[in-house]
Amino acid sequence: MDLRIFTEPQQGADYDTLLTVAKATEDLGFDAFFRSDHYLKMGDADGLPGPTDAWITLAGLARETSRIRLGTLMTAAxxxxxxxxxxxxxxxxxxxxxxxxxxxxxxWFEQEHEAYGIPFPKEKFGRLEEQLEIVTGLWATEVGKTYDFDGTYYQLKDSPALPKPAQGRVPVLIGGHGARRTPRLAARYADEFNMPFSSVEDTAAQFGRVRDAVAEAGRPADALTYSNALVVCVGRDDQEVARRAAAIGREVDELKTNGLAGTPAEVVEKIGRYAEVGSTRLYLQVLDLDDLDHLELISDKVQSQLP
Known part of the structure; x- marks a missing residue:
């Protein structure tokens, strides 16, 4: 089971804070550092000092880390x-x-589009599908040849399709709860399918739909990595769990139901339940980015117990 650290900087984090967390992610042996792609806070957070752009942030981290994977959950089309x-x-x-x-x-977050003057189209899924075809098509185009696309929402003509990623094709993640179109899209374009903030039972059902869509698309059964994103709140004892839950404005019982919360033993047991339904990677949503002791505890007492 791979453990990845997943952050929500729109809630209030500058680049230096994200760099500190990314370096801790690398030093503590986690697999990757991911971040959301949002421009407006949600809920009661103050959002200060203001949003950081996902890809500008990742560009900086790319030069200041050496091992961990870096990415977004999810960039908005x-x-x-x-x-x-x-x-x-x-x-x-x-x-x-x-x-x-x-x-x-x-x-999906219409208010952040309004706040920063970003168009929020009515038909978003069709645009996402065209974006996936274009982005992967540009990367796949042979150097020296050009790429064309004539879609409903986007048109490209004689694109040199440059630059190319260092790894040839960047792994693409698609996720969500949709029962029909989302699995089909994942089966066609994704290297990984992510189920966000869902129970073990709902995860199993959606993974099954995606696997069926992968088979229908003629891809091998193991073509995709299956993963979950879950808020994490681990403590050495019940008091520490309660303290960390309070720090992020959540209730312990709710977190134990909807996330990965509790003592290390409790969290390891629940991770095992996700593994049983096919999840091989977890994105741990860390909401208190100043609590580096939390990451150390997860690394020492949770990650060390996983196969």
């Missing part, structure tokens, strides 16, 4: 034109020496 996104991701991949992964979603 509404934020960037697909040709520009393909260039950005390929460039950051080259800056990292081939350690980048692209999580790409349709975009």
């Amino acid at each position: 509404t934020f960037r034109l697909p040709g520009v996104l393909a260039i950005q991701v390929a460039q950051v991949d080259r800056m990292s020496g081939g350690r980048v992964e692209l999580g790409l979603g349709a975009g």
Whole structure:
């Protein structure tokens, strides 16, 4: 089971804070550092000092880390034109020496679009599908040849399809709860399918739908990595769990139901339940980015017990 650290900087974090967490992620033996792609806080957080751009952040981290994978859960297709996104991701991949992964979603938070003047189209899923075809198509185009695309939402003509990622094709992550279109999209474009903030039972059902779609698409059964994203709140004892839950404005019982919360033994047991339904990678949503002791505890007492 791979453990990855997943952050939500729109809730309040500057680049230096993210760099500190990314370096701790690397030093403590976690597999990757991922971040959300949002421009506006959610809930009661103050959001100060203001948003950081996902791909600018990852470009900086690409030069200041050496081992961990870097990526987004999820970049919003509404934020960037697909040709520009393909260039950005390929460039950051080259800056990292081939350690980048692209999580790409349709975009959903209308208020952040209004706040920063970003168009929020009614039909988002069709745009996402075209973006996935374009971004992967640009990377796959042979050097010296050009790429064309004539879609409903995007048109490209005589694109040189440059630059290329250092790793050839950047792994693409697709996720979500949709029962029909999401599995089909994952089966066609994804290297990994991520189930966000879901129970073991709902995860098993959705993984089954995706596996069926993969088979229908003619891809091998093991073509995709299956993963979950879950909020994490671990303590050495019940008092420490309660303290960490309070620090992020959550209730312990709710976190134990909907996330990975409790003592290391409790969390390891629940991780095992996700593994039983096919999850091989977990994105641990860390909401208190100043609590590096939390990461140390997870590394020492949880990660060390996993196969």
